[in-house]
Amino acid sequence: MTKAGLFLTFEGIDGSGKSSQARMLAEHLRGLGYDVVLTREPGGSAGAEEIRSLVLEGDPDRWSAETEILLFTAARRDHLERTIRPALAEGKVVICDRFADSTRMYQGLSRGDLRGLVDQLHDLMIGREPDMTVLIDMDPETGLSRAKGRQGTEERFEDFGLDLQQQMRAGFLALADEYSDRFRVVDGNRDMDSVAQDVTDIVLQALR
Secondary structure, eight states: OOTTTTTEEOSTTTSSSHHHHHHHHHHEEEHOOOOEEEEEOSSSHHHHHHHHHHSSSSSSTOOOOOHHHHHHHHHHHHHHHIIIIIHHHTEEEEEEOHHHHHHHHHHHHHHOOHHHHHHHHHHHTTOOOEEEEEEEEEHHHHHHHHHHHHHOOOTTTTGOOOHHHHHHHHHHHHHHHHHHTTTTEEOOOSSSSHHHHHHHHHHHHHHH
């Protein structure tokens, strides 16, 4: 696995701590001598970062769900071409904060049943799943409180409210069952270091 690179993604609801865990894992693996690329979605390449501001800022009703799916897929395609594939070809560990599973949830379920459309576009334009996905499972109320407490500009999805976060948590857990071969679920309702230790143990086992 390490010779061909390892593609690892973090998923979870807003405020679950997955971004912090992705960063801590990257730092830990670099300390052990692994060549690590830490990236994120939407974003991770110049073109995809431009799309990021379009989909994460502004009014919650700025885009239809269908338009969002196209924007996220375009960003992901550029990210895959320019960042993920080249790094994996060089045998690097790619750690990505969100990937296609987030689109399956947020755009596929949040405003109607569009999961089939998300999967069709993914098969057509992306055609790649992570080698492993770590789901940081978090209480939705706590997660939303954390996310809103950041007071940043990228709060378009947080502004949909608690109902969406509850729906997303249930959806992510269902997705973990659907793709049980690559998903690992970690309890995020604990202190950061305890969560990080579990994440590190899981990933190092895969790398070995």
